[in-house]
Amino acid sequence: MIPISVVRLDEEAEQLAVEVIRSGRLAQGPMVARLEREFADLVGVEHAVAVNNGTTALVAALEVLDLQPGDEVVTSPFTFVATLNAILEAGATARFADIRADDFCVDPEALAAAVGPRTRVLMPVHLYGQPADMDAIVPLARRHGLGLVEDSAQSLGAAVGGRGAGSFGLGAFSLYATKNLTTGEGGMITTDDAHLADRLRVLRNQGMRQRYQYEVAGHNYRLTDLQAALGIPQLATYGDNVKRRRDNAARLTAGLADVPGLRLPAELPGRSHVWHQYTVLVTEAAPATRDEVVARLTEQGVGCGVYYPKTVHDYDCYREHPRVVVDPTPVADDVVRRCVSLPVHHHLADGDVDRVVEAVRKAVGA
């Protein structure tokens, strides 16, 4: 079986975890501070604020932008449910702009068309490890005086024009078990704005600056030192792991380029992709459907995933929701029926990738 994701921590993580256990400081402490410093360096920002997961990272990022009831956040309809839930949790109204099929990220033109009088924040999602078209989105936000929150959960280390994903506005990252860098559960908010970083630190700790001095109604969003200890060694090897993912992606592309009806993912010009997922589209020209491909890959012991089987709001629990506004998004509606993600992670050897290629060729019926 070749799994779609694997978690394997090294001896240094074990040693740091033991260090924390012996120190008796199990909650937020010096390990979290160290993870934050090194994480900020990797993203290329001044400040990184650790929180307990990627969803709370998004909520906290939205909260420090001081949204009022009725304020709208425009995001992608093709994302993990946390993106939408965070907007609702922050008390805002969610709207959706269609995606592009070449980067699976929100289309800047659709985003511009969705901006209205109640829009306060643009929230692009850097999906699968490829950043959204920030060269177009940043000027759009600036032109309309909008906040910018980047859902960077899947894209640590990705870049546009050499600038890190999560460094254009407020970046929100996830350190969940399946992400490129993991602490089991965990999150991080990145910014160059010292004032916002300070507010985020207070907000994650019950709104408390000094002991029992509360400035705002806050949360307990703290990460623990035990979790941070697992993440620190992965920062040192992160570049090598991304290189491995890039090589695996290139090998998949070389092996699958001539498969009829299969649309392969590509790193777009000016962008740097960290290959959290390698996601293909099974188009109408393919001899098999997406669901047939998924079933046949599973039969052959090759893990795959459908991220995501529906647009994010297309569930009964959001249907009548007063703060979920749905506009047509035909590209996303098509992509959810055609997408399938293949193993590309950094624990795959060349031979594993070749097995994936063979299995996909068989599954499509090429």
Ligand SMILES: *Cc1c(COP(=O)(O)O)cnc(C)c1O
């Ligand atoms: C993983 C993920 C999140 C949420 O992160 P958690 O750590 O699971 O809370 C948010 N957005 C996207 C796009 C994700 O992939």
